[in-house]
Amino acid sequence: MYQKIDELRKAFWHLRHGGLKQVRRWNRNRIAGSLESRKHRYLPSEALTSSSPSLTQSWQAIANRLETSLSAADVRQYRNFFAQGWILTNTPNPDVSLPEHWKSLGFGAWTCQFDPDLEVHHVVHAEGEYEILLLGQATDSAKRLHTSKSVASELLKELSSSLGWDAFDEAVTWLGGRFVAIGRRSSSVRIHVDAMASRSCYWARQGGHLVFASHSILAAQAIGDVAASGSRWVLTHPDYHNPAGKCLPGMVSPHDAVKMVIANCALTIQGSEISHRRFFSTPPESLSVAEAAERYLSELRFQMDAALAHRPKTVFGLTAGADSRAILTATLDLLHTADVSAMTYHFFARNADHSREDLLGANRLANLSNLKHRVLDVSPRRKTHAFTSMYSKTFPTWARFPTLARTYYEELGADEALILGIGGEVGTVFYRDREFDKITPEVLAGKYTQSAFQHDPRLIETMTEYMDYTELSEENSAGYDLLDLFYWEHRMSTWAAYGYSEADFGPLVVLPLNSRRIFHAMLSLPFKDRLRRSVYHQLALWSGISA
Structure with missing residues (x-):
């Protein structure tokens, strides 16, 4: 009797902290823990061992998997607000409420505080005049650098062996991955984001106080100005409708006093002067479809190979779309070798035709490709204080896709990498209507x-x-x-990056298409070939697999 009362108490605790989902998960683990004793209750040990040892092993394998398959929510217990976050300030103690477990390091006269879950590499030149702070994951295919550690050392070498910022800019230009790269030359600092600005860098200033951060609210709190009238104006505007979800336009940020570093631009701090300048200046070439496809294939395979080493387990976000199929075609052998699972999410509560067809198409692709297929339900869940509190503290002004963020958090593991195939439309064509005399x-x-x-x-x-x-x-x-640049820079820096930041609560988000080598190759094709997605068709021809 006392045992049952104790189990009821535990069940109510899990109900309060995580809802029915967490209760079911706890109950499965509880049952798995007593699996052996229940087996012996129905069959003698001798019978199990002598007549069906493989069944015993199968049961044990399931029990072990239940014991070890913990979600990010199980591991982090809804405490990792500002997940994979960071803040860099020129004052040592900004008035910001940060998690107690965050770490700190000095960067010249600056102080950086960061989540231990964020990969951080800090390297300093022997003379102390040059420094690199690399936040996140970065790779360099030309120099065969698979890790952020090796990339950080290479960036320091480029920075310290040349005058000015040109060599540093050029080195960052062709990096793949999801990162923020910060260089220091004496008292001057330059901040770069990755090709799609997928790991955000917000910044703000108040007098002589400068702050740079992963989340808008951190920058706003640090300068003591959390007003958000601009984002409120957009999100509540009676004329603004978007069935796919709203996002913030132009210079409207989640907080009025905060700006972003936009893709293909860099931020330079020299004394009291701050400049945000476009730096990407490599023009497109004139490539054949085969040449562009070869570059796409080579770079994507390098990026995927590096991505698969980030975590013990990897999940590939699979859809029935062209971008997803192309990635699958180009890297199928790598996915098999790493025992990657495919994953597709679906709104089962709505069960819209287009979403259902995408799920079925993805399942067919996974089956043909011999990949395990996990299906996640992103239907609205019962609100719980634990997730709502963590989410609203991290994103207090704008909720882009919280149900998907929660699904990732409660269904995928903290030890998993989530590979998303977003970015292909930078190289194909997103805005098809281009009949304008001038872009205004x-x-x-x-x-x-x-x-x-x-x-x-x-x-x-x-x-x-x-x-x-x-x-x-x-x-x-x-x-x-300019319309290609606008989609690439505006949509990826705001709409897409905000979604990745939401997903950071859970698994490690990896973007193998996030490389200017891929975008440059695809944008070097004539408009008609981009519109036809000719690179993808070329891959299908090479593979012998019908698109």
Whole structure:
């Protein structure tokens, strides 16, 4: 009787802290723990051992898997707010409520505090005049550098062996991965984000106080200004509608006093001066489809090979879409060798036709590819204080996709890497209508939303500010179409990166397409070949697998 009371108490504890999902998981583990005793209750040990040893082994394998298959929520217990976060300030003790377990290091006259779950590499030149702080995962295919540690050392070498920032900029340009790279030359600092700005860098200043951070709220709190009227205006605007979910336009940030470092731009701090300048200036080439496909294939395989070494287990986000199929075709042998599982999520509560068809198509691909297929239900879950508290503290002004973030957190493991095939449309064509004499703020507002909100004067004003801030103009385009750059830089830096930050609560998010070598190759094709996704068709021809 006392044992049953104790089990009920434990069940209620799990119910309060994680809801029915956590109760079921605890109960499965409890049952697995007593599996052996229940076996002996029905069959004698001799019979199990002599007549069916393989069954015993199978049962034990399941019991072991139940015992070790812990979700990120099980491991982190809803305490990892600002997950994989960091903050860099020129004052030692910013007025920010950070998790107690965060670590700290000095970076010249600056102080960096960071989540231990974030991979951080800090290297200093012997003379102390040069420093590199690399946050996240970075690779260099040309130099065969698979790890952030080796990349950080190479960046320091480039920075300390040349005058100015050009060598450092060029080295960062061709890195793959998901990272923020910060270099220091004496008192001057330069901050780079990865090719799609997928690991965000927000920044703010108040007088002489400068702060750079992974999350908008950290930067806002550090300068004592958490006003968010701009994001509230966008998200509650009566004319703004987007069935796929809303995002923030132009220079509108989650907090009014905070800005972002945008893809293909770098932030330089020299004394009291801060400049945000476009640095990517390598023009597209004139490639054949076969040449572009060969570059795509080579770079993607390198990035995937590096990605598969990040965690003991890996999950590949599989859809029935062209980008996902191309990645699968290009790296299938690597996925098999690493025993990767495919994963697709679906809104079972809504069960929309397009989502259901995508799930069935992904399942067919997984079956044909001999990959285990995990299906996650992202239907709304019962609200719990534990997740809601952690999420709202990390993202207090804008919730992009919290149900998906929670699903990843409660279904995938902290020891898993989640590979997402986002980014392919940078190289194909996202904005197909290009019949414009000139790209203006009004044009960009129309690309941002097709709703009546596109005509709002304040929206057009923030698009004007965005074009100035990112130096988005024909003169600075390096020969790329401005609409391609706008999709690449605006949509990836804001809409996409915010989603990755939400997913950081759980597994490690990896983006094997996040490389300018891939984007440059695909953008070096004629418009018609990009529109046809000719690179993907070439891969299908080489593989002999029908698209």
